[in-house]
Amino acid sequence: MLSTMSTPARATEDRADPTSDTAHRLLEAAAEAFADRGFHATTTRDIASRAGLSPAGVYVHFSSKEELLYQLSREGHEAARDMLVAASAGAGSPTEALRAIMGTFSRWHAEHFRVARIVQYEFGNLTPEHRDAVLGLRKQIDAVVRDVVTAGVATGEFSVDDVPDTTLALMSMAVDVARWYDPEIKRTPAAIGEAYADLGIRLVTAR
Known part of the structure; x- marks a missing residue:
């Protein structure tokens, strides 16, 4: 246009x-x-x-409005990536790192649920070039979590048979908060973050 x-x-x-x-x-x-x-x-x-x-x-x-969508998506993914990198870097063990990642990521998706929904559910409306750029950021986010899970397996803290599938499950849990969260519910973003941090650890330590 x-x-x-x-x-x-x-x-x-x-x-x-x-x-x-x-x-x-x-x-x-x-x-x-x-x-x-x-x-x-x-x-x-x-x-x-x-x-x-x-x-x-x-x-x-x-x-165009598509460029606006891309900028929102890019900024959202960059913020998520940087947030997870910082959460992981500040932890003393893979368990602490994963707890920080899951708590932070889940809380963010509640606090910023409107933008998070756009980032997740309007992805298909980006141009191929912009989709590729965002996919690159998603891979970086995935790598942060995958590295923590891999480290936890290496130290014996985590019992995981399939690291990629487990990483996907962990991220899917946190991202899905944006779908169902509503400010009117009684649970606060902080409480959701704490609950999902516990759930994440249970997922990787279940035997």
Whole structure:
């Protein structure tokens, strides 16, 4: 749609900086709109209105609503990866690392459930190039957890027959929190994180 439009030099410079205040406001507006209406039902006009801009103002920073979806997905996955790396690095053993990872990841999916749902369930609406980029980040996230499980098996702390399948199960548990979580439920994100940390350890130590 925008490939046929001429773009001023200033617009090109701004579009290269997704961290600007206006771009950040657009990302927040897109997250709200995608969460409320879904990607396909959301228009750039919807996003612009929520951000207090004209529809043309969106294109100064993002070439399309798909690019907004990609930026949300990329930032979400990068935050998750960095969070898990930090949780693992601060632990003194594989058991402590896995407990920290599961607690942190599950809590994050409750605290940021709206964005997490977009990241997980609108993935198919990304372009092939953007899907590949996000898949690369998912592999990095998977590697953090897989390395911890592998280390736990090596030290004898974990009893796991299939490390890749167990890693997938652990991550699926945490990610699924975004699907069912609702702020109206009595369980807090912190309580959910503690419960899933225990469940994760049970999964790898069951005999």
